[in-house]
Amino acid sequence: MPRGKAGGSTLTPVEPIKLEERPFIQAPKPRGSGITVPIEQIAPCPRNLRGDDLWPDLEERDRMVASLKRKGLIQALVVVDVEEYVAHYPEDEEAFSPNHRYVVVAGHCRLDAAPDAGLTELRVDVQNEHASDVDSIFLDENLNRQALTCFQEGEGYRRLRANKGWSDKEIAEHYGFGKSKSRVTKRIAILPLVEVAEARESVLSSERGSLSPDKAYTIISVVKDPQLVMPTYEMMTARNLDAREAGRLVQLSRIEAEKSSPPIPHPATSEESAPPASQSKDEQTHAPDGEQQSEQGGDTDGGETTGSDRTENVDNRTDDETETDNETSSETGSPQNSRLTDTEKQQIAADARREESCKLLVQEYREPLVDGHAVRTAATTLAMVGSQTVRLAHKWLSEVDSSQAQGYSSPTSYRDHVLAGQDGALMLQFAYAVALADDELRAQDRRRKPDFRVIRHWRYLIEAAKYEPSSWEQQYLR
Structure with a gap:
């Protein structure tokens, strides 16, 4: 080895230098098993927020089918073992057949389009560590990629509130993606309207000037009964009233109608199911499902607002008031009761x-x-x-x-x-x-x-x- 220049090192290595061979680019280690399994072993998740509403339009599904035909499945489906899933959600056990071994966590659209693309097997990435967190994953995936309906969004929030015990503020911070706490509260509160066809369709068509989700929340906070939301909205529109005024008129009409017509006994009603004679009149008229309220407390509906704030409307309340009103609701996501107590009728x-x-x-x-x-x-x-x-x-x-x-x-x-x-x-x-x-x-x-x-x-x-x-x-x- 030639000597260095003046001022350089004069040491000469005794042994030749060994160079270690390394790849120019080191690929990251893939996660999960990355196995290929028959499609019939893969089940869609029963807790998927979209349910049967996977595609906003059929053209998008056709594009997915065409892509799978040309290139095959590029990204593996994220799945969990059925046994691991059922351990966390035993209520969904009947949704799976004996042939199912995996439950999809991410990739429902690819699973739905694969049979039409002629695929009989799909590559899956088993990640059982996510089995207990599928609700937040579905919310994350859908809010980032495609707009959920207000009811699907509310159901996702409700599950996080019920299963994780999170407050509406915590849900907004973790999975609201910039949305306010009041939005979380309102989306959960209008979930009972899913069971009322006319109200549901009106809310879903709110882009065309019908009942908006925020206005639906204001009305249902006043009338409490989902069945009265559309009559109240129609009275608001026809007579130019606010929700408080229209809701009170609709409720008064129903109370008068109940007075004029005797109650129709249920076919299953019998002497065995009648309340004991020793009970007081108030105990007999109050509902058995938690609707009975303490008159001494004055807060007759568990915190729900049936009137207006002293200066502003119901939908202009502070986030703290809104959260307090609705976090006391049941885990079904419905903060409303379908019937009025005697005290509420008096009020x-x-x-x-x-x-x-x-x-x-x-x-x-x-x-x-x-x-x-x-x-x-x-x-x-x-x-x-x-x-x-x-x-x-x-x-x-x-x-x-x-x-x-x-x-x-x-x-x-x-x-x-x-x-x-x-x-x-x-x-x-x-x-x-x-x-x-x-x-x-x-x-x-x-x-x-x-x-x-x-x-x-x-x-x-x-x-x-x-x-x-x-x-x-x-x-x-x-």
């Missing part, structure tokens, strides 16, 4: 009678002594109050003879007119109606017990309008 009827008393007070309002300080206070109140309160106050004023509010179809336009004008008496009248509406909406809010403001509102109506409180209200007035 709905009392709401309607109180509103009539408020409207009477607005109608009998007399022009007060206009004071500059009072007018300024009224103007500040009108500017800061919520839109829901303004809407209810405007409704009462519109039904009063010779009221200027009749000329304004928009409540906010009428408020702007009053605030911009110089009529102090008119401003005080509107402020009085708004004060009544604000307290009345608070009284109709079922998410909290009646507080001192609600009780004060009841007592004012009793004194000023001769309002007769219901038995449910009387327990708080003692």
Whole structure:
């Protein structure tokens, strides 16, 4: 070996240098077994969110079939052993035949198209470690690749809530992909509409101007019964009402119909199934499936909102309030009860009678002594109050003879007119109606017990309008 240049190393190696041969590119080690098995041994997963709705259109399926014919299966299906799957989901055991050995976790579309492409065997990647997490995998796969319907999305969220015990906030953070917690809550809440054909089709066609998922959530939060969602929506559209007003009218109509027609006994009803005579009347009328509520608590429907917030509509509540309302629901994903308890019927009827008393007070309002300080206070109140309160106050004023509010179809336009004008008496009248509406909406809010403001509102109506409180209200007035 020649000597180095001046200043270089003078050491000469005694033995020749051995070079280790390594591949230029080292391929990653493939995961799973990568085995090829007959198609009849592979079963679709019963928990797949899409079910039979694998393809958005038939042309996409034709393209998949053509690709499998030309190139074969490029990417293996991710599967788990049937025994491993059933160990985590025993309720799905009957979905598999003795020939099934694997359950698909990822690759349902490829499995569906393979027979038409002439494939009799498919390569699978067995990953049993994912058997306990198929719900989150399905949600992840479908939300990233294809848009789920609002019901499929809600079912995925419901499963994570039920099986993992996650809150709606945790679901949104892990699998919401930028979606808000309230979206998770609303998608779960409208799941009962899947069983109501007309409501389901209307929600699914919401892109064409029908019932949107958010509006469906607002309505079902008010009426609670999925069967009443479409009648309420139709009344909202026909009479230009909000969900609270339309829902209450529909519920009152049903209550009156129940009073006028005797209940039809179920064919299976017998003396053995009748409640014991020793039970009280309330115990006999309350439902046995958890619908019975404590009247002393005042929170009669487990946190569900049947009225409006004091200033905003139901769908404008904070995320914390929405989560609290719905995380107490059953694992079926339905926070709604299909029947009203006796207490709830009393509350709905009392709401309607109180509103009539408020409207009477607005109608009998007399022009007060206009004071500059009072007018300024009224103007500040009108500017800061919520839109829901303004809407209810405007409704009462519109039904009063010779009221200027009749000329304004928009409540906010009428408020702007009053605030911009110089009529102090008119401003005080509107402020009085708004004060009544604000307290009345608070009284109709079922998410909290009646507080001192609600009780004060009841007592004012009793004194000023001769309002007769219901038995449910009387327990708080003692």
